Amino acid sequence: MLQINNLHVELEDEGKPILKGVTLTVPAGEVHAIMGPNGSGKSTTSYVLAGRDGYAVTEGTATLNGRNLLEMEPEARAAAGLFLAFQYPVEIPGVGNMTFLRTAVNAQRKSRGEPELTAGEFLKAIRAKAADLQIDAEMLKRPVNVGFSGGEKKRNEILQMAMLEPTMCILDETDSGLDVDAMRLVADGVNALRSPDRSFLVITHYQRLLDHIRPDVVHIMADGRIVKSGGPELAMEVEQNGYADILAEVADA
Ligand SMILES: Nc1ncnc2c1ncn2[C@@H]1O[C@H](COP(=O)(O)OP(=O)(O)OP(=O)(O)O)[C@@H](O)[C@H]1O
Numbered sequence: 209m210l211q212i213n214n215l216h217v218e219l220e221d222e223g224k225p226i227l228k229g230v231t232l233t234v235p236a237g238e239v240h241a242i243m244g245p246n247g248s249g250k251s252t253t254s255y256v257l258a259g260r261d262g263y264a265v266t267e268g269t270a271t272l273n274g275r276n277l278l279e280m281e282p283e284a285r286a287a288a289g290l291f292l293a294f295q296y297p298v299e300i301p302g303v304g305n306m307t308f309l310r311t312a313v314n315a316q317r318k319s320r321g322e323p324e325l326t327a328g329e330f331l332k333a334i335r336a337k338a339a340d341l342q343i344d345a346e347m348l349k350r351p352v353n354v355g356f357s358g359g360e361k362k363r364n365e366i367l368q369m370a371m372l373e374p375t376m377c378i379l380d381e382t383d384s385g386l387d388v389d390a391m392r393l394v395a396d397g398v399n400a401l402r403s404p405d406r407s408f409l410v411i412t413h414y415q416r417l418l419d420h421i422r423p424d425v426v427h428i429m430a431d432g433r434i435v436k437s438g439g440p441e442l443a444m445e446v447e448q449n450g451y452a453d454i455l456a457e458v459a460d461a
């Protein structure tokens with residue numbers, strides 16, 4: 209599924225290195241988590257995979273199902289099945305949530321050679337998914353994320369994910385001020401979509417989120433690299449002792 213090998217990335221403007229050799233494989237059907245101190249490069253990794261401007265890849269590769277992600281336009285990456293839920297969801301004034309989602313869903317269907325959904329078909333699908341996520345019809349009509357509370361934005365992101373049915377979902381949950389219910393919602397959203405041909409990469413600071421999600425593998429990122437990988441017990445260790453022990457252990461090795 210997702211394969212990142214020795215990825216080096218620097219800021220285009222300043223030439224400042226941010227990622228210093230990230231290597232990571234997420235096989236089909238698995239859920240992996242990335243934890244790590246502030247500023248270690250977690251969000252940057254997700255931005256580079258999604259094709260955000262401003263970052264220069266100086267070395268390494270990233271492929272999704274064998275296709276070179278780094279050479280593709282952001283839209284093509286999305287059409288190939290990549291979905292990124294941002295740490296800070298963007299507001300799009302003037303564009304209704306429903307219109308936005310329908311355009312996105314149909315653009316992807318079109319690029320995959322599938323027929324577009326009619327207005328009726330789309331409405332039926334989104335109503336069912338919105339009900340599952342306890343999103344009211346009013347929120348579907350409002351402009352995308354404008355004036356949404358933090359929790360509502362999260363809910364909306366999970367709705368986007370459920371509608372787009374991506375194969376590789378990257379969620380950046382860092383520092384997003386999720387309350388217990390919103391955290392549960394994100395976890396339920398992920399769990400509901402788990403399937404043998406869909407994978408997740410969940411970036412988080414919260415061991416509690418991982419209690420609900422139960423990742424197959426937990427990776428620790430520090431200073432632009434994955435320094436340690438393990439099972440869910442790694443998240444417990446971070447929760448109890450912080451990062452100091454793990455970083456010291458890696459530095460000694
Ligand atoms: N556009 C930018 N301009 C300047 N510095 C940047 C830019 N983008 C990233 N950085 C720097 O790159 C480093 C990694 O940032 P990144 O957002 O990936 O960290 P993170 O691991 O997601 O942290 P957090 O846990 O706080 O979300 C930080 O030191 C950050 O300041």
Ligand SMILES: [Mg+2]
Binds near residue numbers: 250251252380382
């Ligand atoms: Mg971040």
